[in-house]
Amino acid sequence: IxxxxxxxxxxxxxxxxxxxxxxxxxxxxxxxxxxxxxxxxxxxxxxxxxxxxxxxxxxxxxxxxxxxxxxxxxxxxxxxxxxxxIGNRLDFISNRFPLFDINNAFSMVTMLLLFDDVKPFENLFFARIARDLPYLKTLEMFNGLEQQEKTIVTTNNLEFTHLSTLILFDIHMDYAEQFFYRSYLPRLIELAIHRDILLAIITQNQQKARDNCSKVEHLVTSEKLNDSVDAVRNFFLLAFH
Structure with a gap:
C-alpha cells in the first residue's frame, strides 16, 4: 500500500x-x-x-x-x-477501564460490553454508567462475581433512559437484581438472559421488575423454558403475542 x-x-x-x-x-x-x-x-x-x-x-x-x-x-x-x-461501541470493559473522566470522553457510546472476572461491578459503577453514558442502548454483561457493596447501596432508582437491549447470559444473580429491582428501564424491549436467573426474578414477583419488563417484545433465554413457559408468559405479555 x-x-x-x-x-x-x-x-x-x-x-x-x-x-x-x-x-x-x-x-x-x-x-x-x-x-x-x-x-x-x-x-x-x-x-x-x-x-x-x-x-x-x-x-x-x-x-x-x-x-x-x-x-x-x-x-x-x-x-x-x-x-x-469516535466510536459508539466499547467491548470488554472492566472496572479498570477509565470509562468515567471529567471530559465525558465516552458519552456518545451506545453499545457497551462489560467483562470482569477479577472484581464485581458494584452499584456505584452502574450509577456512573447511567449518568455518563446517557445514550446507551445496548448493554451486555459477563461477570459471575457477587457484589460486595450491596449493604451500602443508597439509591434504588438508577435510570437508563435509552437502554433498549439487555444481555445477561453469564452473570451473578446480583446483576439481575441490580437492573430489575434497583433501576428504571423505560425503553427495554429486548432481553436475553440465563433461564434460571429469569425464573428467580419471576418467582420473587416484584412490581419494579414487572414494570421494567412490561415493554419487552423479544425474550431469549439460555435454555428452553419447558414447564415454566406459562409463568414467563404472564410476566412478559408482549413477548408472547
Missing amino acids: SCPHLKQLTMKVYRNINNYKECIVPLLQRLSNVEYLTLLLAINGTKKINTIRESFLKYQQESIGCTVDYFNNNYGQCQIYSFPF
Missing part, C-alpha cells in the same frame, strides 16, 4: 487483533505523511502489550488513550483510541 498524499485516516477495528505486529505496524509505518490519524483498536494477547502502549503514548500523550488490562483467565488486552473518541 502506498498513499503518499494521504493526510487523514480513520481506523475502527472492534474485533480483537491477534497479529498486531504483522497487520497494524507495517500499515502505520507507511503513513508518515498522515497529519490526522484517528484510531480505535483492541489488541489481543498478553505479550508485548506494554511495548505497544508505550509506542503510542511516546509520541501522542494527549491525543491517544491506551488501556492495558489483564484477567484471571490468562487473557490480556490493550485498547487504543484517539481523542476525541
Whole structure:
C-alpha cells in the first residue's frame, strides 16, 4: 500500500487483533505523511502489550488513550483510541477501564460490553454508567462475581433512559437484581438472559421488575423454558403475542 498524499485516516477495528505486529505496524509505518490519524483498536494477547502502549503514548500523550488490562483467565488486552473518541461501541470493559473522566470522553457510546472476572461491578459503577453514558442502548454483561457493596447501596432508582437491549447470559444473580429491582428501564424491549436467573426474578414477583419488563417484545433465554413457559408468559405479555 502506498498513499503518499494521504493526510487523514480513520481506523475502527472492534474485533480483537491477534497479529498486531504483522497487520497494524507495517500499515502505520507507511503513513508518515498522515497529519490526522484517528484510531480505535483492541489488541489481543498478553505479550508485548506494554511495548505497544508505550509506542503510542511516546509520541501522542494527549491525543491517544491506551488501556492495558489483564484477567484471571490468562487473557490480556490493550485498547487504543484517539481523542476525541469516535466510536459508539466499547467491548470488554472492566472496572479498570477509565470509562468515567471529567471530559465525558465516552458519552456518545451506545453499545457497551462489560467483562470482569477479577472484581464485581458494584452499584456505584452502574450509577456512573447511567449518568455518563446517557445514550446507551445496548448493554451486555459477563461477570459471575457477587457484589460486595450491596449493604451500602443508597439509591434504588438508577435510570437508563435509552437502554433498549439487555444481555445477561453469564452473570451473578446480583446483576439481575441490580437492573430489575434497583433501576428504571423505560425503553427495554429486548432481553436475553440465563433461564434460571429469569425464573428467580419471576418467582420473587416484584412490581419494579414487572414494570421494567412490561415493554419487552423479544425474550431469549439460555435454555428452553419447558414447564415454566406459562409463568414467563404472564410476566412478559408482549413477548408472547
